[in-house]
Amino acid sequence: MAIASASPSAAYATAPAALHVEHLSVKYEDRLVLDAVSFEVESGALVGIIGPNGAGKTTLLKAILGLTPASGSVLVSGRALRQRSRRVAYVPQINAVNWRFPATVLDVVVMGRTGVLGWLRWPGKRDRELAHAALEQVHMDHLAQRSIADLSGGQQQRVFLARALAQEPDILLLDEPISGVDVPTQEVILHLLRDLSATGKTLLLTTHHLQHLEHHFDALLCLNHRLIAYGPPSKVMTPAVVEATFGRSLVLSPSSEQIILECGHHDL
């Protein structure tokens, strides 16, 4: 399979891509969850990974991070991930953390420094400053001393984004960052992500909120165990691709400039 590329221009063609994924496959027992997925992401791009539930979206993020046994290769700025793991940050789904754990917002963001600091070193003044700066980037610094459990879902999502930023990564992988929050909050988060990509961070996120696709993303990656299509939203979102990705329960209807997707069930 040829490597699909979402290069915004050919000018970067000589530099290694921010993220290069080749023939990434994941098997759970005898089931092939990811089937030889290959793609490249240029530095500063905001990429949405879409697909139905169980299509392997989260598995793709975890395979890129090396959290799940996978075959294939992942290169970060041309080097193996193992040498660059500090440069890649992960933002989990907010329900994936232990909500019994008592912590302030600042405590959580400072945790982003754990891997960077390394063994036997305690977070110091510089780490707390980085944490505050990260919180300011997501407009949450005024809540630094609040208990994380007392925040709304959207605020918690922004705290986890700040924790990832405190790691000072080049690439952020976000698992469903706009799920479980209301539409205005989704807009806030997507604008934050857009701002981050403008500062040169490369972002990949999984989502099943199809109504935001058109104007927020540089590229869409349609996944259903294998890579169905990858490229700018306007090129990717054709009826054939959508049907191959989501199956026939989905109706594609062009409405004014935007493509609106209606689904047969609410789960998407």
Place this chain on the structure above:
Amino acid sequence: MTCSGVWNCIVVPLQFGPTQRALIAAILIGALCAVIGAFVVLQELSFIGDALAHASFPGVVIAALLGFNIALGGAIFGVATALGVGWITRRSKVSLDTAIGVLFAGMFALGIFLLSLQQNYIKELFGLLLGDVLAVQSGDLWIICGVGGAILLLVLALYKELVLMTFDPTAAQAQGLPTGVLHYLLLCLMAVTVVISIQSVGIVLVVAMIVTPAATASLVVRRFASIIVWGVVQGIIAATAGIYMSAYIDGVPTGSSIVLAHTAMFLLVLLVSPRPGALGGLFRRA
């Protein structure tokens, strides 16, 4: 034991060497259990902790019969059982909690069987099941200090890693931490804490020493470090109250009185907890 006046009542038990040693041992163990307990409660490992205590029983019995250190015998069987649980779950479809249930009851039964081969074993059995901190010798005290100190140093050295793993294991893994190693290390630290505590509070009640301080703290505090601090303070209070209760009420085992002090504090805090909905918070987002 009798006394007159408050000061006299405080001083009288401390005139006896066994009570002095018991108080020091109970305080050290109470504090140690509370530190480990903060991680155990938040990672929901209480059941495994209880199982480890019961599984160490045959080792404790064999060591007691042969005159070795009972903590060492208990540790060997506790760790062996933990490995056995891993072995069973890997080679069969038996779930983790079932494998633990099977093995810990089986090991406990083995301990009772071995002990019952002795004459007059009922008294011995009670001693091991319920603990007797008043029987602590100065040699035991040094073991508690040494092993407990080593555990606390390890927790301190790996604090930020253990904290991240407790709050968000996936992020810990994504940041490059060896979460599997850390998980087994925490289980080992818990197993060692359990066995060096058995002499004071006994096999049946040791889990309360670990779980109750952190459970009480989590009703009130807003930061993880505060759970540890609160737990240590509560551990010291319960140890002291328990030793005095046992000194003044004839025949009350120290394990029972210390754990009762912990339970009373938990219930008290539950009733007067300043945070509205603190009780609900225990179950929220389970």
